[in-house]
Amino acid sequence: MRIVVTGATGNIGTGVVAALSADPQVEAITGLARRTAGEPPAKTEYVGADVERDDLVPLFRGAAAVVHLAWLFQPTRRPERTWRSNVLGSLRVFDAAAEAGVPKLVYSSSVGAYSPREDDEPVTEDWPTHGWPGAAYTREKSYLERYLDAFEQRHPELAVVRVRPGFVFQRAAATEQRRLFAGPFIPGSLVRPGLVPVVPDVRGLRFQVVHTADLADAVRRAVTRPVRGAFNIATGPVVDPRFVADLLHARTVPVPAGVVRAAVDAAWRLHAVPASPGLFDAVLRLPLLDTTRAESELDWQPRHDAAETLREFLAGLREGAGADTAPLAPDRHRLHEVATGVGRRP
Structure with missing residues (x-):
């Protein structure tokens, strides 16, 4: 079978392509990305394509499944820009999959x-x-x-799977995620045990994580098994400020959520951080995920717990880790792109 993966060179995409390339049922992978990448994994061909503007039907035709992962996190100050790429681009992917006669669509929700x-x-x-x-x-x-609720009604012949993960981390994505959410003024090299004395203990702040490789394994299983519907994907234990403080050998200090929110808002308005205060509000309100369905219907079990996943991510922050793709490139490669104009969109 041939699988098409959009957003193939990002944090989740690199993991999914690797998992699919190792599966003997998968014969070929077409990885779509806006910008070129390095040497692709086995069975994989990278194709330059933008879900927002390119004709996707010829690329999807003959595929056993389309895995839609492409997503634009920034700029948060221009929500109309992310809407065009993420929402309108996704609608183009869904409709192209139906027009091309693809039997399965796997979409990375959240x-x-x-x-x-x-x-x-x-x-x-x-x-x-x-x-x-x-x-x-x-x-x-x-x-x-x-949209997918109505789309499934219109296209009952197309098996739609919605994967809803917690926060997705791996070492190779650490620098990219620092750029996306913390910005250039928070050096990852300082995020090490013993150097961070305190962690703000914000009441109600807790979330779940999953390692990229574990999420990729769930996606692979969703592709190759006769399933449809939604699957929660996360690992334990639940992460909260005390959990992070233990990893950093730090102590917690109670801080009202309003104080942190005001600080994030001020930093965002000063362009010191790219993550918006609205995103902080959303994180405070995230529910926890029950993963029973993935465990029973996909036979999925995470191989990395939350502590291992975050330790790997924090090590990646300290080391400036990245990968040989444009989204995951270390900072020195990103600076070269900015200076030369390589990879720039019109």
């Missing part, structure tokens, strides 16, 4: 698509997916859930 929940009882896949309206990311993920 825990951010879920409606807030006041307690810590984990939610199953039937929890409402109305998101948090104050952040572009959660609005976009929620909108696409609504």
Whole structure:
């Protein structure tokens, strides 16, 4: 079987391509990306394509499945820009898959698509997916859930799988994620045990993570097994400020959420950080995920727990880790792109 993967060179995409290339059932992988990458894994061909503007039907025709991972996190100050790429681009992917006669569509949604929940009882896949309206990311993920509800009614012949992971980390994505959410003024080299004395203990701040390789394995199973519907993907234990403080050998200091929110807002307005205060609001309201369905129907089990996943990510931050693709490139390669104009979009 041939599988098409959009966003093949990003954090999730590199993991999914690697997992699919190792599966003997998969004969070929077409990895779509806006910018070129290094040497592709076995069975894989990288193709330059933009889901927002290019003709996708010829690329999808004859594929056994399309895995849609392409997503633009920035610029948060221009939500109309991310809407065009993430929402309108995704609609083009879904419609092209149907027109090309692809039998399966696997879409990477998010825990951010879920409606807030006041307690810590984990939610199953039937929890409402109305998101948090104050952040572009959660609005976009929620909108696409609504679109897929109607899309599945129009195309019952196409098996649609929605994978809803927690926060996705790996070593190779550490520098990219620092650029996307923390910006250039927070040096990753300082995030090491013993150098961070305190961690703000914000009441209600807790979330779940999953290693990129474990999420990729769940996606591979969703591609190759006769399943449809939504699957929550996360690993344990739940991460909160005390958990992070233990990893950094630091102590926690209680800080009201409003104080942190005001600091994030001020830094965002000063262009010191790229993550918006609305995204902080959304994180405070994320529900926890029940992964029973993935475990029972996909036979999925994570190989990395939360502590191992975050330790690897923090090590990647300290080392300035990256990979041989444009999204995951270390800072020195990104600086070369900016200076030379390589990879720039019109």
